[in-house]
Amino acid sequence: MSEDYRSMWSDLGLDLEAHDALLGVLGKAYQDIYLSQKSRPEGMGYFDFVLSTIHGLRVKELLDEKEAGRKVIGSYCVFVPEEVVLAANATLVGLCSGADFAMEEVEKLLPRNTCALIKSMFGFKLGQVCPYLESADMIVGENTCDGKKKAYESLNNLVENLYVMDLPQVKSDQGRALLKAEYDRFRKAVEALTGVSITAESLKQAIQTVNAKRAAIHRLSSLRQADPAPISGLDALLANQVFFYDNPARFTESVNKICDELEERIKEKKGSFPEKTPRILVSGCPQAVPNWKLPWIVETSGAVIVGEESCVGERGTRNLTDDSGETVEKMTEAIVDRYFQVDCAIFTPNPQRLEHIQEMVNTYKVDGVIHYGLQFCQPYLMESIPVEKALEEKNIPCLRIETDYSTEDVGQLKTRVEAFVEQLR
Ligand code: BJ8
Numbered sequence: 001m002s003e004d005y006r007s008m009w010s011d012l013g014l015d016l017e018a019h020d021a022l023l024g025v026l027g028k029a030y031q032d033i034y035l036s037q038k039s040r041p042e043g044m045g046y047f048d049f050v051l052s053t054i055h056g057l058r059v060k061e062l063l064d065e066k067e068a069g070r071k072v073i074g075s076y077c078v079f080v081p082e083e084v085v086l087a088a089n090a091t092l093v094g095l096c097s098g099a100d101f102a103m104e105e106v107e108k109l110l111p112r113n114t115c116a117l118i119k120s121m122f123g124f125k126l127g128q129v130c131p132y133l134e135s136a137d138m139i140v141g142e143n144t145c146d147g148k149k150k151a152y153e154s155l156n157n158l159v160e161n162l163y164v165m166d167l168p169q170v171k172s173d174q175g176r177a178l179l180k181a182e183y184d185r186f187r188k189a190v191e192a193l194t195g196v197s198i199t200a201e202s203l204k205q206a207i208q209t210v211n212a213k214r215a216a217i218h219r220l221s222s223l224r225q226a227d228p229a230p231i232s233g234l235d236a237l238l239a240n241q242v243f244f245y246d247n248p249a250r251f252t253e254s255v256n257k258i259c260d261e262l263e264e265r266i267k268e269k270k271g272s273f274p275e276k277t278p279r280i281l282v283s284g285c286p287q288a289v290p291n292w293k294l295p296w297i298v299e300t301s302g303a304v305i306v307g308e309e310s311c312v313g314e315r316g317t318r319n320l321t322d323d324s325g326e327t328v329e330k331m332t333e334a335i336v337d338r339y340f341q342v343d344c345a346i347f348t349p350n351p352q353r354l355e356h357i358q359e360m361v362n363t364y365k366v367d368g369v370i371h372y373g374l375q376f377c378q379p380y381l382m383e384s385i386p387v388e389k390a391l392e393e394k395n396i397p398c399l400r401i402e403t404d405y406s407t408e409d410v411g412q413l414k415t416r417v418e419a420f421v422e423q424l425r
Contacts, residue, residue, distance in 0.1 A: 005056040008063065012135060015128040022101065022129045023055065026290050033296045034234060039272050041231055041265065043258035047238050050246060054289070058245060059131040065091060066135070071194045074136035076121060077144060078316040078342060079167055081335050084187050086206035086248070088194040093132050094244025095121070095139070098288030100405045102127035109154050115377045116404040117288065118151045125158050132245065136161065138193055140186075143167050144346045145379050163189055171340065171347055180336045187332065203331045207323040213248050216255035217317045223262045224306045225364055228271020229279070230262040233305020234295045235272070240312050241289045273304040278424040279365060283309035283357050283387065284372035284380050286316075291405060294372055297414050303421045306364040309357050310372075315343060318356075345379035353383065354390055361396055367424040368397040370417070375404045397423060 009019060030051055050058070062072050071090040073080075076097065085092040100116065101123035110122060124130040133139070141152035142165045156162045166182050168175030191197055220239060223230055239255055246254075265271070280303045282294065287310060295305055309315055319341050322334040343353035361369065369391055373381040381402060388398040399420040403409055 005060065008060060009055070009131060012059075012131050013128060014131060014134065018102075018127050019055070019129045022099075022127075026054070026099075027052075029290055029292065033292050034238070037232055037234060037272070037299075039270070040235060041258055041261045041272075043254070043261045044231075044235050044238075046254045046257070047235070047242055050242055051238070055131050058247075059135060061247065062091060062093070062132075062135050066137075071137040072132075072135050073138045073140060073190070073193075074133060075140045076148070077140075077142045078311045079142050079144070079339055079344075080140045080165065081183060081186070081339060082210050082248075083203065083206045083321060083331075083335055084183065084190055084198065086209055087198045087203040088187075088190045088196045089202070090137075090190060090194050090196075093136070094288070095124070095130065095133055095136075096241070096244070096288040096290075097121045097124065098291035098405070099123075101129060110151060113376045114147055114151070115285075115374045117285070117374060117377075118147050120288075120405065121151065122155065122158070125155070133159075138163050138189075140165055144344060145377070147376070147378075167346070169346055169348060171352075176336065176340050179340055180333070183332060183336055183339075187328075198328055200325075200327050200331065203328055204323050204325075207321045207331060207335070209248050211320045211323065213243065213252045213255070214317045214320055216252045216259070217243060219259045220255055220262070221307065221314060223259060223266065226266045226271075227279070227365065228269065228275040228277065229273055229304045229306055230265040230271055231258070232272040232299055233280070233282070233308070234292060234299055236305070237287060237292070237295055237308060237312065240308065240317070241287075243317065244312075273299075278303040278367045278421050279306045280304065280421075281307045281309060281357070281360055281364060281366040281369045282313075282372050283360075283369055284384065285374045285377055286311040286313075287372070288312060293403070293405070293407070293410065294370070294401065294413070297410065297417050298370065298421075301414060301418045301421050303368075303417075303424070306366060307360050309353075309360055311342075311344070314360065315353075315356070345383045350383065354387060357387060358390070358394070358396075361391070366396070368399065368420060370420070371398060371400045373400065373402045375402050 074095045082092045097120040105126040106122045143149045168178045321338040325331040371384040384400045391398040
């Protein structure tokens with residue numbers, strides 16, 4: 001890939017040497033973690049291709065779209081409504097933040113005890129290695145956790161086009177009103193950026209496009225209820241990760257194609273793991289590309305992951321937006337209703353998340369939950385304790401893990417996960 005796209009990366013201002021190093025590590029990790037899996041659905045070939053050209057083909061497509069006058073908007077959070085972006089004839093891409101980069105430089109701007117996701121956000125900018133970030137006409141930050149909120153103040157000095165969205169912290173009428181006001185403000189900002197006025201027609205179309213990709217992911221998730229699991233957790237996570245930056249229509253089609261194949265596998269009782277393999281739900285912080293550490297550990301320790309209670313997973317995708325309104329105002333209300341249900345740990349109190357975890361345990365016939373918390377992530381680490389307590393009261397084993405993006409603790413984590421899986425047998 002590298003030879004074909006070097007001039008494009010150079011034009012985007014990437015540091016080619018550092019970027020080569022990043023792609024080298026990414027390619028090796030993908031080979032070792034993904035391509036070494038046994039009994040994968042053939043349809044995963046599409047996602048292997050997407051990953052093999054992660055900084056190439058899709059970036060080229062975005063630049064071609066920009067050439068044709070379309071704008072690209074980058075986001076770090078599932079609260080940024082893709083419907084609004086698409087309706088203004090722009091494209092939304094997730095800015096992944098799933099790997100350490102340029103840490104020495106990062107720690108000159110952020111305290112050491114900042115979560116790996118936020119550090120990664122800065123590392124990709126300071127290291128000049130993310131073509132998505134460099135292609136974006138607008139970068140949206142959001143006032144979610146304290147770390148992100150304050151980090152955007154510093155990120156504002158590194159990028160020219162940061163837009164910060166305020167978000168509620170309480171699921172009250174006032175909280176909903178704030179979200180509505182912020183989505184109205186965002187819609188106007190996107191219209192100003194693109195020069196396109198959002199109409200009822202364009203918004204309805206956008207809602208349907210995003211609903212279709214969510215529905216495809218719902219279909220994939222529901223097929224993971226089967227035993228033997230027809231797809232590994234690693235592969236399902238990859239589909240959830242690609243959700244954030246692929247072309248929406250192509251993504252929907254590719255996921256549905258895998259689902260057709262999984263339905264056949266289920267009929268034939270063909271699994272990615274043998275029947276009765278212990279089934280794990282991973283719950284907690286988002287796992288952005290290329291953060292595959294925990295699922296790799298779990299699935300090489302005798303268990304299979306059958307669900308992700310995460311923003312790169314069911315927390316991010318689970319509800320559709322009602323598209324029945326006939327005006328922009330009515331549909332914006334529906335968008336607010338849909339996103340206001342996202343049960344991120346930044347909300348207080350946040351009982352819906354616990355209910356959702358318990359619901360997922362039942363739906364996916366889970367044997368044990370692994371709570372995944374990034375080190376220094378106060379919201380999820382704080383919630384992990386009541387989550388563990390509530391699950392244990394229902395005799396559902398729970399393992400709380402606190403980690404970062406380094407590989408230093410892999411041996412120690414593997415020992416803990418293996419012991420946990422043994423207990424589930
Ligand atoms: S809606 S989960 S994507 S904010 S890991 S940066 S919480 S200290 S990512 Fe998130 Fe939106 Fe919520 Fe989802 Fe802070 Fe924790 Fe770091 Fe985090």
